[in-house]
Amino acid sequence: MSYVDEIIQQVKEKNPAQPEFHQAVHEVLESIRPIVDANEEAFRRDAVLERLVNPERQIIFRVPWLDDEGNAHVNTGYRVQFNSAIGPYKGGLRLHPSVNIGIIKFLGFEQIFKNSLTGLPIGGGKGGSDFDPKGKSDREIMRFCQSFMTELCKYIGADTDVPAGDIGTGGREIGYMFGQYKRIRGVFEGVLTGKGLTYGGSLARTEATGYGLLYLTDELLRTHGETLKGKTVVVSGAGNVATYAIQKAQQLGAKVVTCSDSTGWVYDPDGIDVAALKEIKEVKRARLTEYKNYRPNSEYHEGKGVWTVKCDVALPCATQNELDIEDAKTLVANGVMAVCEGANMPTTEEATKYFQDNKVYFVPGKAANAGGVATSALEMSQNSERLSWTFEEVDSKLKNIMENLFHNIDEAAKKYGFEGNYVVGANLAGFEKVLNAMTAQGIV
Numbered sequence: 001m002s003y004v005d006e007i008i009q010q011v012k013e014k015n016p017a018q019p020e021f022h023q024a025v026h027e028v029l030e031s032i033r034p035i036v037d038a039n040e041e042a043f044r045r046d047a048v049l050e051r052l053v054n055p056e057r058q059i060i061f062r063v064p065w066l067d068d069e070g071n072a073h074v075n076t077g078y079r080v081q082f083n084s085a086i087g088p089y090k091g092g093l094r095l096h097p098s099v100n101i102g103i104i105k106f107l108g109f110e111q112i113f114k115n116s117l118t119g120l121p122i123g124g125g126k127g128g129s130d131f132d133p134k135g136k137s138d139r140e141i142m143r144f145c146q147s148f149m150t151e152l153c154k155y156i157g158a159d160t161d162v163p164a165g166d167i168g169t170g171g172r173e174i175g176y177m178f179g180q181y182k183r184i185r186g187v188f189e190g191v192l193t194g195k196g197l198t199y200g201g202s203l204a205r206t207e208a209t210g211y212g213l214l215y216l217t218d219e220l221l222r223t224h225g226e227t228l229k230g231k232t233v234v235v236s237g238a239g240n241v242a243t244y245a246i247q248k249a250q251q252l253g254a255k256v257v258t259c260s261d262s263t264g265w266v267y268d269p270d271g272i273d274v275a276a277l278k279e280i281k282e283v284k285r286a287r288l289t290e291y292k293n294y295r296p297n298s299e300y301h302e303g304k305g306v307w308t309v310k311c312d313v314a315l316p317c318a319t320q321n322e323l324d325i326e327d328a329k330t331l332v333a334n335g336v337m338a339v340c341e342g343a344n345m346p347t348t349e350e351a352t353k354y355f356q357d358n359k360v361y362f363v364p365g366k367a368a369n370a371g372g373v374a375t376s377a378l379e380m381s382q383n384s385e386r387l388s389w390t391f392e393e394v395d396s397k398l399k400n401i402m403e404n405l406f407h408n409i410d411e412a413a414k415k416y417g418f419e420g421n422y423v424v425g426a427n428l429a430g431f432e433k434v435l436n437a438m439t440a441q442g443i444v
Contacts, residue, residue, distance in 0.1 A: 003040050004029045007049040018102030020320060023349060024109045025053055027364075031427035034416045035435075046443060048435065055108065057081040060101065061151045063129055065144040068137055077148050079127035081161055082108040085437035088159055089125030090115055090373060090380075092166030095173065099130045106320070107166075107344055111373070113430030114366040117405050120377040125161055127152070133168045145176035153181045158189040158383070164376045165194040167319070170240070171206075175199075190383025193376035197388075202379035204394035205372075210244025210342065211395065212371015213315060215402040217340045218252055220361055220422075221313075223410065226337070229253030234311040235272075236260045237318035238281050238288055241342045241369065245315055247274045258306045259288065260318065265306045266291045268298040310334040317342030325350040332358045341365035356421060367409050367426040374401045 001009075011025045029036070029049065036043055043049060059079040066072055078101060081089045091111040094104070104126050112124030131144055156163060165174055174194045181191055188200075195201035204211070218228050233249050233256045235242050246256045255271045261281075266272070266288050276294035280286050292300050307314065307327035314336050316323045320343065328351035331339070338361040341347060345365055347355075355362040375398055382388055389397075412432070413425030 002037065003044055003049060004033050004036050007053060010050075011053050015102065015105070018105060020106035020345070021102045021109065024106045024345060027349065027423065028109070028113065028427045028431070029053075031424040032431045035428065035431065046439070048438065051438065051443075052083070052112075052434075053109070055080045055082045055105065056084060057155075058101070058105075059152075059155055063131065063144065063148045063151070065140070065147045067140050075129045075131040075144070077127070077129045077151060078104045079152060079155060079161070079163070080104045080108040080125060081155070082124040082126070083112045083434065084123035085434050085441060086116060087121035087123045089161035090122035090164070090376065091124060091126040092128070092164045093169045093173075093177075094126070094128035094166040095131050095133050095168030096128070097130055097132045099128045103320075104128060110344055110366050112434060113427060114370045115373055115377075116430040116433045117367055117408065117426060118370050118374040118377060118401055119404065119408075120374060120401075122162075122373065122377050122380075125163070126166075127163055128166065128169070131168075133173070138172070141173060142176045145173050146180040149177045149180040150184065152177075153184050156181075156191055158191050158380070162190065162376070162380055163192055164373070167239070170194075171196055171201075190380050193379040195379070200379075200383050202375060202382055202394055203389065203391040204398065205375050205379055206240065207244040207247070207395075208375035208398055209241045209369050209372030210246070210317070211248045212374065212398055212402045213241070213245050213317070213340060213342045213368050214248035214252060215371065215399045216363065216368050216406050217313065217315070217338065219403045219406045220338060220340065220363060223406070224361065227253070228313070231255070231312040231337075232257060232310070233313045233315060234258045234306055234309050235315045235317055235342075236265070236306045236322060236346070237316075237343065238277060239317070241372070242315075242317035243274065243277055243281065245317055245342050246272050246277070249315075250274070254313070257311070258309055260304075260306050261288045263287055264289065264300055264302045265304070266298055266300055267309060268295055270295070270297060307331055312337045314339045315342050316346035318346060319343055320345045321348050323347045323351050325354055327351060328354040331355075332360060336360055338362070340368040342369050344369070352423060356423070361420075361422070363406075363409075363422045364426050366430065367405055367422065370405060371398055371402055374398060
């Protein structure tokens, strides 16, 4: 059995009932097979792959908190510090009922390569809890965040591990967590990113993942002699990533006609109204059922259906494995040209292969949605310098990072004989940098 196959089997045996983690490991190890096969004896001797797929540290803890009626609740908190070969652990905190150790390990493993691709000195980590912020009061969320940080603060720091936001963790939650960290540790440092602008946050951080996704998508199309101008785009999701992806796509001349949330989706033939979307989701924290009140010409549909809409570009920005093989077949039949992932692994392996087999330009999330973590790293730099950059400065750096990132994965794919396969290119480019750092630092 080859070294790659051996490790894939070992991961499944040692981490049962963690399908998302298995999927992420399988995708990466299959992609880096050319490097591994060429160096199999040395890699086996140094247990390179074992060290790659096993987190440096996994922290699981209980999070007790009181609701507004004085009733006690207990959730589970997680932080997986996966790989620090190229810098402090960096990755978001997800607050969602679906969170478990397997989900966090999948996200943390992906984060290693995503962070490497940015070209910035940040390692891979991820965390969160099965707490659901939906339907909770501000005070209940504050109590949860304070309890969560009371334990997490023992393991993080500006030069150790710098968490950020993710699903369910926005500026409000980051603020409560930062306040508790500062209170317990007695230091004001850049330990969390996504902070408010009055206490160390960065301009353009809110927009970064969505904007970065579009900077990369635009560069992808330009490389192939196309442009976003005049293209029809479908987007899934209605959170932070989706909202600013829609905004930037429209600024670049595309028409975005869909968005979605956990209950249904909207089709707006005149183009999604970003102002209305922000009011519904960011101000009212309501469902997309309200969108029709702002745009009478739009359609609201229950359930899933974004991928049935004819488009040139598809941007999945909701959650993992939301785009399956049937969706991929529908998109290809409708003439989709490019699919770029705004969420973490939103496309199933079958669907990804179908896109590639049908010559659709496909860029995985570890590359396409790296704009968020790249700007988090820029926030870390500003915190270290005790400086604040302008929106234009941060946005310009983000654009350069995403354009360079695309060309790096393009060149890596060509170098190893996989031209046009950006999944392989992203994994190879990300792995090479981490491998060099791991090798230089010895067996640790």
